[in-house]
Amino acid sequence: MDRNVPAPMLANDWNLAIVVASMRRFINKALWLVVHKIPWKPILIWGPWVIVLLALAFYGIENWRGAEAWRKAQLQAKSQGIKTSYSDFFPEPLSSREAGFSNLPGLGGQSLSNRLDLQRSGTPELNVDRRAHRNIERWKASPEDIRLWLDPSIRPSNKKDAALELERIMKNEFSLLTKTREATTGSTLRFLPASHQFSFSDKTSNVAGRSKLAALARDDALISLALQDSERLSKDILFLFQLAQAEVYPTQMNDLITSAIWGDLEEVVWSAIKERALSHEGLLLILNHLPESFGLDSFNDNVQGQCAWNSEAYDVFKEDRDRLVEQMKWSTSISTGYSQLDEITEKAQNFGYRIMPKGWLDQAKAENLRQALVLAKVADGDFASYIRLASQNEETTKYSLNKILAGIYPQLLRRRTEHFARMELLKIGLHLEIFHLKNGKYPLRFQELGVEFEDDPFANREMNYRLKSDGSPIVWSVGANRIDENGLSAKSKRDGDIVWMLTPTAVPTESKSKNELEQN
Structure with a gap:
């Protein structure tokens, strides 16, 4: 024995050798059993078939579960009188008093959107930060200063000169606006998809066209106000009414755009009243064009229309997984802080989207419809209950695309509630001005107006x-x-x-x- 080595160390080495030898014997025995005792021939022959049968059974069961969930959701919707088909939300064919916007020469949705972008993005004289000045600071009770739309190097000292300069710069835009107004005077505008066949691009182009036309009409109205051109101002206000009340395919994006247009209209009318630019007849004309209510009914229509649109999208995703991967990439983002890990995770996620059963998309459709059914039960005007239920939907949603949408609903509804309040204030403001023109003073109390407000x-x-x-x-x-x-x-x-x-x-x-x- 080596007397220079401590006895405990020798004991540890001996124990380790026993463990290693035992592991080797175990591994050798396991390998012998695998090679000699497992019936490899039948496994190699029948194993792939078993795996295929299990996969088919899995996909078959999940597809059946999805179809059954969608069938039950549709029956529930039918019992509540809720429309579920994409084509159900298209209005009747055009009448002689209606203008199909996509049918106007040179004014079709996407081409219009592109044409309106030309001057706004490529004109150096316009202030690139002018959109930051769009929001009125109401506490100052000061209308928007259109001089700020111009680059500081050419900014004039008064609004009238600024208006003339803006007219020169945006000549082509305002020419297009005038052409559009003349072609649609007295008509109901329609910003609808080109056909009843579902298309991702139709929705985007129509939304962009209406939104940019409204922004242009608003700008033209404020320029008209600076030029004291009451006739042109009235035309812009009436055109904003047309755009706000245009027939659109009901989706949450279109609801957002509609609220924004009503907001533009409220801003223009407030500015005109502030500048005393509206006569008694002008005030009555605006008042008569305002809807009686801005409640939840139209919001519910948009929720149901969005649901039908989503159902069509899910059907597309079932056949076109590349489209699903693209949509999910746009809707969600992966960030772990490590680029290589992010890339691996994204590839794994995309692979999962490509191989998932169609039934899972049907279940997502059913969940989306059930969300709409819950919200449809809320009474018109009960904003608090609507926001509460929309928030609950967000918490209980399982499928990713539905979760994104469920998270948007409460935000959109809060904006709709603010929109409701602003438009009711506009209605009150118009009645106050009419009272002031008649009596030379404002009433001490609401009751003196003789009108019942929301x-x-x-x-x-x-x-x-x-x-x-x-x-x-x-x-x-x-x-x-x-x-x-x-x-x-x-x-x-x-x-x-x-x-x-x-x-x-x-x-x-x-x-x-x-x-x-x-x-x-």
Whole structure:
């Protein structure tokens, strides 16, 4: 024995050798059993067939489950009177009083969108940051300054010169607007897909065309206001009404665009009233064009139309997995912080999309329809219940594409609620101006107008109203934060009241107003 090596170390080496020898014997025995005892010939002959049969059984069961889920969801929708087919949401054929926008020469959806982009993206004289000045700072009660649309190097000192310069720069755009207005005067506009056959591109082109036309009409209206051209201003306002009330395939994107157009219209009318550019007849004309209500009925139509559109999309995905992979890549992003891992994960995910059973897409269709059925039960005008149920849908949604959409619904509904409040304030503002023109002053109370208005959707009570010390009115909704801040207007989307007023007030609410509320 080597006396220089401690005895415990020798014992450890001996134990390790026993373990290694045991493992070798076990592995050798296992290999012998695999080679000599397993019936490889029948496994090699029948194994692939068993795997194929198991795969077929899996796909067959999942496809059956998906078809059954979709059948039950359709029966439930039918019992509630909900339309589920893409073609169900197309209106009747065009009448003589309607203009199919895609049928107008040179004004078809995508070509129109491209033409409207030409000047806005390629004109150096226009201020690239001018869109940042679109939002009115209502607390200042100041209409948008169109001089800011121009590059500082050529910016004139007054709005009239700015309007003339903008007319020169955007001559082709305004020419197209005039041509469009003349071709559609007195007609119901339709921004619909080219056919009843489902297409991804039709939706995008029609949305883009209507949105850009509305932005152009709004810009032209503010330029007309600066030029004191009341006839042109009236034409722009009426055209904005046409665009807002155009027939579109009901989807959430179109609902968003419609709300934005009504917002543009409200901004133009408020600016015109502020500048005293509307006569009594002009005020009545605008009032008569306003819908009676901006409730949830049309929002529900858009939810159901979106559901039918999604169902068609899922059917396309069942046959075209490349389209599904493209859609998921657009809708979701993978980021682990390691590019190689991200790439491997994305490839694995895309492979999963390509081999998933069609039944899983049918189940996603059924889940999407059930979401719409839940929301359809909410009574018109019950914004609080709608937002609560939409949020619950988002939490319980299983399938990725539905989860994305479910997450959008509450946001869109909050915007629709704000839109409802703004349009009701517009209606009140028009009645106040008509009263002022008749009586030379504004009423002390709502009741003096003799008109019944909708309640504030954020508070479930009538809008707030008072006269300022200068005799001008201020009307407000408590806004998305549901805190009555006495007419202090918003400095952010979730902060402050939604206000209609014609003269400046205190600074917009944020930390200062919150501190004042806490002190009081």
